[in-house]
Amino acid sequence: TTPGVPSINGAAIIQMTPFNVVVGAITISPDNGAVGSEVNINGTYFGVTEGITVRYDSLEANFSGNGLTSSSGAFGPTKITIPPGIAGQHTITVSGNNSGTIAQATFTVAPKLTIVPTSGSAGTLINVSGSGFGRQLDATSAFGGDPLTPTRTDVYGSFAFNFGALKKAEGNYDIVVTDGGGNSDKASFRLTVAKFDLRPNTGTAETQVSLTGSNFLPSRQITVTFNDIKVAAATSNAQGAVSANFTVPALAAGTYKVKVSDGSNTNMADFSIPATAAISPQTSLSSPGHVGSELTITGKGFTPGGTVTVSYDGKQLNTTTTVLADQSFSVTLKVPASTAGEHTIVATDGTNSKPFTFVMESKPPL
Numbered sequence: 001t002t003p004g005v006p007s008i009n010g011a012a013i014i015q016m017t018p019f020n021v022v023v024g025a026i027t028i029s030p031d032n033g034a035v036g037s038e039v040n041i042n043g044t045y046f047g048v049t050e051g052i053t054v055r056y057d058s059l060e061a062n063f064s065g066n067g068l069t070s071s072s073g074a075f076g077p078t079k080i081t082i083p084p085g086i087a088g089q090h091t092i093t094v095s096g097n098n099s100g101t102i103a104q105a106t107f108t109v110a111p112k113l114t115i116v117p118t119s120g121s122a123g124t125l126i127n128v129s130g131s132g133f134g135r136q137l138d139a140t141s142a143f144g145g146d147p148l149t150p151t152r153t154d155v156y157g158s159f160a161f162n163f164g165a166l167k168k169a170e171g172n173y174d175i176v177v178t179d180g181g182g183n184s185d186k187a188s189f190r191l192t193v194a195k196f197d198l199r200p201n202t203g204t205a206e207t208q209v210s211l212t213g214s215n216f217l218p219s220r221q222i223t224v225t226f227n228d229i230k231v232a233a234a235t236s237n238a239q240g241a242v243s244a245n246f247t248v249p250a251l252a253a254g255t256y257k258v259k260v261s262d263g264s265n266t267n268m269a270d271f272s273i274p275a276t277a278a279i280s281p282q283t284s285l286s287s288p289g290h291v292g293s294e295l296t297i298t299g300k301g302f303t304p305g306g307t308v309t310v311s312y313d314g315k316q317l318n319t320t321t322t323v324l325a326d327q328s329f330s331v332t333l334k335v336p337a338s339t340a341g342e343h344t345i346v347a348t349d350g351t352n353s354k355p356f357t358f359v360m361e362s363k364p365p366l
Helices: none
Strands: 025-029 038-044 052-056 075-081 088-096 102-109 112-116 125-131 138-143 159-164 171-179 184-191 195-199 208-214 221-226 229-235 242-247 254-261 266-273 276-280 294-300 307-312 315-322 329-334 341-348 353-360
Touching: 025 088, 025 102, 038 088, 038 102, 052 075, 112 171, 112 184, 125 171, 125 184, 138 159, 195 266, 208 254, 221 242, 229 242, 276 353, 294 341, 294 353, 307 329, 315 329
Parallel strands: none
Antiparallel strands: 025 038, 038 075, 052 088, 088 102, 112 125, 125 159, 138 171, 171 184, 195 208, 208 242, 221 229, 221 254, 254 266, 276 294, 294 329, 307 315, 307 341, 341 353
């Protein structure tokens, strides 16, 4: 016993006061994403009016926004950018510089594939880069299902390579990269087809033709051929557009292929050369001809070396000529005896035919 203090028999509770020990807490948004993602951090229950330090996987991280706690020990939003790192979970740690309070949250890195450019024609150089994959792993890649040269990730799970877009039909194709740990991502590439227009797309030899095209490889030498004869050369601009002019070569009547190529992309269009012919003099009801009239038929675009025959109302005349090397011909005939009215004259080389109408006078000349 203590003098002056009453003795107490048995257990006694003098006073109890509850006391909660509070530790810091943080929330992050988002809590998953690719390398380079911006993450917002908010915190509570830190020391009053103290600075904070943010670490990502134990390394101090630069941050922006509110870095000083309030009078209630809260802060935020504070923002950090996720640095290069491998796929999976990473720790974001915030500590109070005075109180020593520490709080953590987990951020999950997902693999990310980036391509530049995202569209182009066959042969376009595509730069592929990846981040957030596994550490130092072999990785396979494919373009529209066709395999590309394998690559390998570095210690941060990153890689970079390039390749020329493969020749396929126009459309969207996935570029897919998968590492040995099963980490995978894809990006879509729009494959375009080189194309061009001809104005005009029909004409005879020596016709001047204007060509305009698009979706070719940029800054490339462009070759234009007509029936495999080179007729023009040009250079595409930085956007893959091209323009050129050419002269139709001396060829017989028919349909020919005009081909435009940059070495990787080739497209073709049809150009038609018609056979043409004219008769002189021309006759009509107001200006008819007569028996024995001399008529001259000239033609272009006929078959070189071919024999041109002439018929009058379906009956072949004893008038022939040979088509010259430049596909031209000229033949003169005398109109045989026939009735008044319209008659048909046809000049043909067996492949190309041109009909004409001859009007015979109703009264013989005096």
